[in-house]
Amino acid sequence: MTKPVVVGVDGSASSLDAVGAASHEAAIRGAELRLVHAFGRSSSHLPAGGPPWNPAGSGVRELLDGTLAAAERRARAVAPQVGISRDVTVGEPLVVLEIASRTASLVVVGSRGLGAFSSLLLGSTSGHLAAHGRCPVLVVRGRPNRSGPVLLAVDDSPASEEAVRFAFTEASLRGADLAALHVCRTGSADVYDGPADPPFVTYDETHLHDERHLHEHAERVLDAALAGPRASHPDVPVVRKPVAGRVRHTLIDASADAQLLVVGARGRGGFRGLLLGSVSQAVLHHAQCPVAVVRHRGEGPAAAEGGEGDHP
Incomplete structure (x- = not known):
């Protein structure tokens, strides 16, 4: 049932x-x-x-x-x-x-x-429900584009697997495309989002400004994350979006054309602090469509609390 x-x-x-x-x-x-x-x-x-x-x-x-x-x-x-x-x-x-x-x-x-x-969803309680809830949490905000895609923020950690599966299921149920987005920070000082927003992918200094390398790595991340769920949902058209830039701004801008933004509550790089720091505040307060937060089930509430603190 x-x-x-x-x-x-x-x-x-x-x-x-x-x-x-x-x-x-x-x-x-x-x-x-x-x-x-x-x-x-x-x-x-x-x-x-x-x-x-x-x-x-x-x-x-x-x-x-x-x-x-x-x-x-x-x-x-x-x-x-x-x-x-x-x-x-x-x-x-x-x-x-x-x-x-x-x-x-x-x-x-x-x-x-x-x-x-x-x-x-304000201040120190912003991540509470997503960090402690036992199922995905959908925060209704913005003006969703009903004909737009389900936007999935992908990182390269096993902790994002639940979010990927949830996004494919949502896209299938809604009869929508899935736009899979992986953001790589370039390492340039003018695109740094702050201490709560580390790069999604850590690069050797020789590659920090190599855009080709960033996109190749992003493609590999998307390949690995999407392969299994894509095979299980052949009905879902997938648009891959490997980009280099600022985490918060990229997610918020991309949400303008989406009917739903799906993010993982834990992960490596930028998603590790997604519901515990400045990225959480930006997405939950400024996304232009509803946001679904999917917590990694392999981490209990105590583990979820062990990350960076959430500040008002």
Whole structure:
């Protein structure tokens, strides 16, 4: 049985956009949609007279009914055939969604929200769900090009394998092309992204400014990463994009023509700090389409925390 698609709901416009995206994802997977609303003790959007830990309190039931009813209407408008369940839980949204991810095929969230959800992708919590979640996380933002490709950021580590497989599956389910992008930093000072963005590929000094060498290496990385999944998805047209430049800027610019950007949560080079440093902030805050983050399952939460710190 296909695991459900989980979406965080808080009544904001952003979360309704997430519900719409989650409904589509559930429909193409043949999965149930699970609407999750969490009451945290610090929830600032609750009405007066109802303690945050008591959903039956004064005014809270009306708020819940309105919030979840609006979410369900959006879901049915997008995918009327999808089964929908509601889950109202006491707890901090990040923790609740992390727990929900253990039995989900995908967790979907908006890029902005209300109350406790508003900090979901800001500052030190930006990588929390992706680093600790047990399934891919889809952050709905930007204006996706519905006819554009699924954009896959490829690195040369085994940790990116899950992201590659996820991207091929998404492209197949969506009937879209897959644009596989590998970025090589040239080593020039004017294209350095900062301490949190090391080069995707480390080169000998004699090759730092050799663009031909960079592209040849990028081609080899793409060959190795795409071979297996490409054979499993012969229906997916693949466009290879080996480029040299700046990691953040290249990903953000390329996202303008995509319907989805897929990145790995761990990896070597530029992706190692993707959800823990400045690249994470750039992609999650400035990508021009939704971003799917796929964590390497071989690394537990403790391992994921061992990387570079995430700064607001």
